[in-house]
Each structure stands twice: as structure tokens, then as C-alpha cells.
Amino acid sequence: MNLFVVASLLARGRxxxxxxxxxxxxxxxxxxxxxxxxxxxxxxxxxxxxxxVIGLAHKYWAIRVxxxxxxxxxxxxSSNLPADTQALDRALFDLHxxxxxxxxxxxxxxxxxxxxxxxxxxxxxAVQVVLALVLPFTx
Numbered sequence: 489m490n491l492f493v494v495a496s497l498l499a500r501g502r503x504x505x506x507x508x509x510x511x512x513x514x515x516x517x518x519x520x521x522x523x524x525x526x527x528x529x530x531x532x533x534x535x536x537x538x539x540x541v542i543g544l545a546h547k548y549w550a551i552r553v554x555x556x557x558x559x560x561x562x563x564x565x566s567s568n569l570p571a572d573t574q575a576l577d578r579a580l581f582d583l584h585x586x587x588x589x590x591x592x593x594x595x596x597x598x599x600x601x602x603x604x605x606x607x608x609x610x611x612x613x614a615v616q617v618v619l620a621l622v623l624p625f626t627x
Contacts, residue, residue, distance in 0.1 A: 491564035494599045498557035501606055504613050505550040511616045512543030518623070531626040539619050546612035553609050556602040569595075 519536035521528055528536075559576065566572040573595075580586035593601070 489564075490599065491560050491595065494602060495557050495560035495564055498553050498560060498602055498606055501550055501553035501557065501609050504609055505546070505554075508543055508546040508550070508613050508616055511613075511620050512540060512546075515539035515543070515620070515623075529626055532623060535619055535623050535626060539616055539623075542612050542616050542619070546609060546616065549605055549609035549612060552605050553602070556605060560599075560602065 515536045519528070519533065519540070563569060563572055563576065574590070577586065577591045578589050581589040591598075
């Protein structure tokens with residue numbers, strides 16, 4: 489059941505991703521204002537650039553979290569968790585997504601690692617929200 493709970497928590501990363509995507513697209517649109525002849529203050533341009541970079545970082549973490557959400561859901565339904573865990577580790581190694589073919593971590597440790605990725609994703613969104621709230625006051 490723990491794997492299902494972790495998978496469910498990780499699935500919330502999609503909602504965070506949608507919010508981040510919206511903020512990133514708004515920052516991109518705002519940064520293109522000079523193409524329409526609307527000048528942007530220098531600080532606004534810097535904040536837009538920061539929002540775009542953080543949006544890209546958020547997208548990276550979102551991809552990692554989404555992958556983990558699917559893997560945890562799949563393994564939560566496993567009838568032979570030890571064998572499926574070995575198969576997962578081997579597949580990740582074969583795809584060069586993991587440095588070794590075996591992993592000594594137990595599932596609680598893996599769960600904490602996956603949830604740490606979700607926290608990084610949430611932190612990126614929080615920074616984006618703060619910067620987006622500051623942006624209107626820079627002009």
C-alpha cells in the first residue's frame with residue numbers, strides 16, 4: 489500500500505507542472521513585448537529570463553516525478569516485488585538511467601528519494617510564483 493500512496497503523491501506533480509507551464513508561458517509572452525514595440529524595464533527582462541530558466545528546471549523535475557509515479561504505481565501492483573525490483577533496476581541500467589544494475593536501497597528509501605524529487609519540483613514552482621508576483625512591481 490505504501491507504494492500506491494507514494495505513486496498517488498507523485499501523481500500530484502502533474503498539477504504542479506500545469507501551474508508552472510502557465511507561469512512559464514506567461515513569462516515568455518511578457519518577454520516578447522518588445523517585439524510589439526512595448527519596452528520592458530531591465531529588471532522585468534531579468535525576471536522573465538529567471539522565470540523561463542526556473543520553468544525549464546521545473547520541467548526536468550516534473551519529467552522525473554512523472555516517471556517515478558508510473559513506476560511506483562506499476563510496482564505497487566506487483567505480485568513479486570523483489571523480482572520486479574531487480575528487473576526495474578536492470579532496465580534502468582540498460583537504458584543508462586542508472587549507474588549500476590543493482591540497488592541496495594529498500595522501498596522506503598526509494599520512496600523518500602522520489603518524494604525529494606517532488607519537493608524539488610514544488611520548490612521550483614514556489615520560486616516561480618514569488619517571481620511572478622514581483623514582476624508587475626518592476627515596471
